Amino acid sequence: MAEAETPNRSPEIRKDKIHNRWVLFSPARSRRPSDFKAKSNPQPNNQTECPFCAGHEHECAPEIFRVPADSTNDWKIRVIQNLYPAVSRELDFQNPVSLVGDIAVSGFGFHDVVIESPVHSVNLSDLSPAQVGEVLLACKKRIEQLRSCDSIKYVQMFKNHGASAGASMSHSHSQMIALPIVPPTVSARLDSMMEYYKQTGKCSLCDIQPNELLIAESAHFISLVPFAATFAFEIWTIPRDHSSHFHEIDSEKAVDLGGLLKLMLLKMSLQLNNPPFNLLIHSSPFQDDPSNAPSTHWFLQIAPHLSGVGGFEIATGCYINPVFPEDAAKILRDVRIS
């Protein structure tokens, strides 16, 4: 009878203090076999053009703005409406009537797409630090427009890269969904950071000591693997100075972040062979209670998808990560970008 496997290192259960959730670390899991044919990573069709390419603007839902503002065929970035939106800008918003019965509100909101390059084959990491900075500033600009709508409580910025990370379009883009509610994971994060602040008088992200979890730093940001990373090789990039909202970023910091983000994407891509990933900006709600200001701190998360999830994660919200964060950090630190 086979022995239950002895892993190199014993499993450990760590608390993600920012989200107030537990993560299981178990190197043994990465050695289990699969009797399904290789989960192939679906590749994009061999197309060289799509609706997001320069010259195809008429195939897209309406444009909101472009960068540079007065460009014609030579645009660098376009922010457009999503043609198949999850929420609709055309609905009226009525506040949820607090009922004991079922609670539903109209699906009011904004769902936009940020086309990051006019060229089909260019990835975010192919852009220069200044160009990545321009993409970040375009997101900031759109978020500031959305802020003027009273019913919008939170904007989620996200990027899906690769089919297994959810992408349906391969042309480099990000999305933002502006919601009339504060989403559950965001509320949990705010509560958890407030709890830390109450206990220590400090912001939990200002208080991070990266040590062996550090990957790299720039003038205004640090990149590290979080102590209780949900995903193997997950990376957080955190502003050094306390700041609650992503849209507080200025041009200088955007270019600085552009450089560090590019470096992280290149290291990840080189080490893990261009994996599918999500890039997420975790910010704070717009009309946030001012008492939350000292405890909330925005950051950027890169979540590579090296393995799927199953029923356990869906049921419990507990993720299983086969790679200890200090090992992932060392590996990413050591990747040389030529």
Place this chain on the structure above:
Amino acid sequence: MAEAETPNRSPEIRKDKIHNRWVLFSPARSRRPSDFKAKSNPQPNNQTECPFCAGHEHECAPEIFRVPADSTNDWKIRVIQNLYPAVSRELDFQNPVSLVGDIAVSGFGFHDVVIESPVHSVNLSDLSPAQVGEVLLACKKRIEQLRSCDSIKYVQMFKNHGASAGASMSHSHSQMIALPIVPPTVSARLDSMMEYYKQTGKCSLCDIQPNELLIAESAHFISLVPFAATFAFEIWTIPRDHSSHFHEIDSEKAVDLGGLLKLMLLKMSLQLNNPPFNLLIHSSPFQDDPSNAPSTHWFLQIAPHLSGVGGFEIATGCYINPVFPEDAAKILRDVRIS
């Protein structure tokens, strides 16, 4: 310029009161194109035998028990250790030291596999109601054994069917992970159900009026699509009588549930062409605060995976469901099983 699509029905945002989270309903989303080659559903290799098959018991991690207990080659169900466990039964458990700093505990726990049939090609829905009942009773028996371990706080039962739902083994099986902590989604569910109880004096699941969301009923259970279903065609099966813990089920109810569960799996499989899915049992922690007893009610969830998730769901915990629950319920109600 293309018009932003007008969906048949406007999007809606609904509150899942059991989990205290919002779900976006947007039929328009299901019409978006993909420029990735079809996400093929990985099929199992054409094998007819594997370590979970009768005759291969020696290739497995140690057995815990089998059904019938005194069977030899003619076993019907085996409960075994997982060879690549997420948590280890060999570690000591120390309680988390409450630190302001990083919190980690040893990865103590039990990770078991329930092999549901000796035959490689038999699915759970191929078993008779009484046989499905026996699988449920084997789970109950193992959970009762795990209860005797003081450090175990919660047991999560889950089944992964199909590679996109996480399965690495195609031979029909379920798993259970017994944890020394209460997982985050479970705590959120308990809190939310307690809140409902405080407001109404009633258990939120006893209080459900299925109406147009009903799919089918049996003597002791009802099956419905929840009002704020996270996944398209998601099904909940709920005991009619108030009960906090799955392991309170008796033999008669197990067979009754076996029949209804089989019916739900057949309807789903026929309507959705054998989709990947997770089957989850949502129970309560072992040493639960007695004040939670009137508000907690176990149930069984079937979550088909018809589309993947992306960065938005990971960041926000808000899911996007393209199918309204009342439409899904009608379709499932109308599926005839010959």
